[in-house]
Amino acid sequence: MTLYLIKRLAVLVASTAVAGVVVFAFMALLPGDPAEVALGVNATPEAVAALRKQFGTDRAPVAQFLDWFGGLLHGDFGTSYVTSSPIGPQISDRLGVTAVLVLGGMVVALAIAVPLGTFAAVHHRNPLGAAISAVSQVGIAIPAFLAGILLVFVFAVQAQALPSGGYVPIAENPGEWLRSLLLPWLSLGLVQGAVLTRYVRSAVLDVMREDYLRTARAKGRGSTGALWRHGLRNASIPVVTVLGLQLATLLIGAVVVERVFVIPGLGDLLLNGVAGRDLLLVQGVVMVLVAAVLLINFVVDVAYHLLDPRLR
Amino acid sequence: MRRIGIWIAAGGLLLATAACGGTSSGGGSSSTPKNQSLSVGFVAEPANLDFTSTEGAAIPQALLVNVYEGLVKLDQDGKIVPLLAEKWEVSPDRKTYTFALRKDVKFSSGAPFTADDVAFSLDRVKTDWKLKIKSQLDVVDKVEKKDDSTAVVQLKKPSNGFLYSMATRLGAMFSRTGVSDLANKPVGTGPYTLGSWRRGDSIQLNANPSYWGTKPSLTSITLKYFKDATAMNNALLTGGIDVISAVQAPESLQQFADPNRFQTVEGTTNGEVVLSMNNSRPPFNDKKARQAVRYAIDHKALLDTAWAGRGQLIGSMVPPTDPWYEDRTGDYPYDPAKAKQLLGGKTLSVKMRIPNLPYAVASAQVVKSQLAQVGINAEIEPLEFPARWLDVVFKQGDYDLSIINHVEPRDMGIFADKSYYFRYDNPEFGKLLASADEGTEQQQTDDLKKAAKLLSDDAAADWLFLFPNLIVAKKGVTGLPKNAIAESFDFTALAKQQ
Numbered sequence: 001m002t003l004y005l006i007k008r009l010a011v012l013v014a015s016t017a018v019a020g021v022v023v024f025a026f027m028a029l030l031p032g033d034p035a036e037v038a039l040g041v042n043a044t045p046e047a048v049a050a051l052r053k054q055f056g057t058d059r060a061p062v063a064q065f066l067d068w069f070g071g072l073l074h075g076d077f078g079t080s081y082v083t084s085s086p087i088g089p090q091i092s093d094r095l096g097v098t099a100v101l102v103l104g105g106m107v108v109a110l111a112i113a114v115p116l117g118t119f120a121a122v123h124h125r126n127p128l129g130a131a132i133s134a135v136s137q138v139g140i141a142i143p144a145f146l147a148g149i150l151l152v153f154v155f156a157v158q159a160q161a162l163p164s165g166g167y168v169p170i171a172e173n174p175g176e177w178l179r180s181l182l183l184p185w186l187s188l189g190l191v192q193g194a195v196l197t198r199y200v201r202s203a204v205l206d207v208m209r210e211d212y213l214r215t216a217r218a219k220g221r222g223s224t225g226a227l228w229r230h231g232l233r234n235a236s237i238p239v240v241t242v243l244g245l246q247l248a249t250l251l252i253g254a255v256v257v258e259r260v261f262v263i264p265g266l267g268d269l270l271l272n273g274v275a276g277r278d279l280l281l282v283q284g285v286v287m288v289l290v291a292a293v294l295l296i297n298f299v300v301d302v303a304y305h306l307l308d309p310r311l312r
Numbered sequence: 313m314r315r316i317g318i319w320i321a322a323g324g325l326l327l328a329t330a331a332c333g334g335t336s337s338g339g340g341s342s343s344t345p346k347n348q349s350l351s352v353g354f355v356a357e358p359a360n361l362d363f364t365s366t367e368g369a370a371i372p373q374a375l376l377v378n379v380y381e382g383l384v385k386l387d388q389d390g391k392i393v394p395l396l397a398e399k400w401e402v403s404p405d406r407k408t409y410t411f412a413l414r415k416d417v418k419f420s421s422g423a424p425f426t427a428d429d430v431a432f433s434l435d436r437v438k439t440d441w442k443l444k445i446k447s448q449l450d451v452v453d454k455v456e457k458k459d460d461s462t463a464v465v466q467l468k469k470p471s472n473g474f475l476y477s478m479a480t481r482l483g484a485m486f487s488r489t490g491v492s493d494l495a496n497k498p499v500g501t502g503p504y505t506l507g508s509w510r511r512g513d514s515i516q517l518n519a520n521p522s523y524w525g526t527k528p529s530l531t532s533i534t535l536k537y538f539k540d541a542t543a544m545n546n547a548l549l550t551g552g553i554d555v556i557s558a559v560q561a562p563e564s565l566q567q568f569a570d571p572n573r574f575q576t577v578e579g580t581t582n583g584e585v586v587l588s589m590n591n592s593r594p595p596f597n598d599k600k601a602r603q604a605v606r607y608a609i610d611h612k613a614l615l616d617t618a619w620a621g622r623g624q625l626i627g628s629m630v631p632p633t634d635p636w637y638e639d640r641t642g643d644y645p646y647d648p649a650k651a652k653q654l655l656g657g658k659t660l661s662v663k664m665r666i667p668n669l670p671y672a673v674a675s676a677q678v679v680k681s682q683l684a685q686v687g688i689n690a691e692i693e694p695l696e697f698p699a700r701w702l703d704v705v706f707k708q709g710d711y712d713l714s715i716i717n718h719v720e721p722r723d724m725g726i727f728a729d730k731s732y733y734f735r736y737d738n739p740e741f742g743k744l745l746a747s748a749d750e751g752t753e754q755q756q757t758d759d760l761k762k763a764a765k766l767l768s769d770d771a772a773a774d775w776l777f778l779f780p781n782l783i784v785a786k787k788g789v790t791g792l793p794k795n796a797i798a799e800s801f802d803f804t805a806l807a808k809q810q
Contacts, residue, residue: 030699036702040698084495156546157546165546166547276359
């Protein structure tokens, strides 16, 4: 197990470093000069040149990369071209908001998928179970932003029950915080829930066909009891893997959902950064997102090991 | 079936939380009825709050007149009216402006506003400002303090543009002790001060309790920023905001048609939506080809299709709120036969490189189909705005046709710069502009009328329409600025009926 952990950690560090190079290279390929965008159409060439020097974008790409990546290693993300303030604190503020959004979406997805998927598996021979898998198939086809727009239309515009967008920090007003997050959570969670439902269903179905479950039933447990006691842990192994992949998808979905619901999270920061050619900021945000995805995969792999004794 | 059940269950949960949230916030506002506030939706959030070194309309829109004041300001009809200067005198040679300043004015930091601050602020434009617009005040020779409440500005030569520039952000008055952190802490003399700024979300302005003039009737105004037009519309529909500062898609107005809930204000702007033609390379270095484009476009039909008929046809680079405006829409009436004749039976293939902005995309489709009818095949290529468009079209001039809204006030002068992306080159035009600036006001008006006619005759570009100012607000909001012809969104008269 320890050896496995060390190996996986080494892979994690190496992939993060490679990601850094790739992210930087892509930013360098992005057309548009940050200094020109910052100063707009009314800038003098001298002012643009001075700003380029101030940003350090007049230097060789390699020097810029080493500077940036060296800074990252001790937690310094650099200074934003556009706001002239340090990038690190901006990212950590926004990361908190996005994390709450993604985790909430995950909770909603699980709350839908685990009972529904299990139910659909247990009753896979009756029409209700079939209906659940059919409906979840439809849910998979709906992108999160579309779900968001529909939810806003129903619950905010028509019912006037919830705000259509905006974000209230929990410290300011916990009730409003919850209200501002319900629709975004739902729009992320419903779609992911539909995806997960199918995985839960097939995982539980597989487990139900296992010999040990038949034995348990033969020993007098009801089929639900047997599943509950012996089946779900085993069914959770493939589901955890998918969960990790889904978490990464949720993170991407959150970028879009933040725009629909006007939530100042990482996605919002990222899109602003791209539009304003605030390259250091964009690099920083993308690195954080990449690192998050890599970390999630790492955790999934480790969890997989813990859940399945055969791998140890 | 089960799926529907979940929807209903989720709905019940939502309604339950909504209900308790609703009552708590309702209770809060009714207990303090005098605490009046409004929130206004905007599309572009300022990157920072320093308009002396950062380009972009969003900063002066939020801060000018509201937080920073100048000696003069533009009123709703485009006239220059007193603000921090009670009055001013112009010497007979029109090179000396003597401003009599208000005596009871204080900055929000508590420092008194005097003639020293006028000198300081105007000198700073030369020394510290980073933007090219600062050259508009190059004409200022020196600024002197006669006494605390009299400032004298000496010009190098007579200039009509000077006083107008003083009504823009260039004339904003700064405190000598308040410029250490302009990007985050604005210090001005205006009716509002910066309350808080939640980046990515909103800026709150609070009423300035020691304001010298009529105190605002609102205690605070929140500027809420939306990147998405639909999100902004929804916010007004659901009560998240009280005002949409500028409607992004006129066809969405029908959502707000109920007069018991909403009001719509329609006025004009300084924004000329220009179909620019590259005057320096074929085919549009040929005046006949440019004229053909102007004849080929049915402007009325274009406005109806692309912008729901909102806006005004102008025909040259002057909005109707400028004193030298003349209706030039008759210069090139819609006449496809004449366009074909000017092209001499040839067909042209051109690149139409437009910014990926709603009005430009909508207009480009119509332009393309109308040009096709006279034999000009335009290939539309949308470019990401601002970065790509600035680089390819604006800087490199690599385009045949483009469409962009030129929002700067009194910006006809851009055609005098032959390196500007129109690449228009007519020395006669530059002469008219120079003599307009130095002459009397009457001469200015006459010369600029001639200049606008020259642009139109030369078909230096085509003017598709004047961008409308469209505001939607909840019923009961008063004091909305009808015309958006200054750089600021003027909050000073804004109020809410009880």
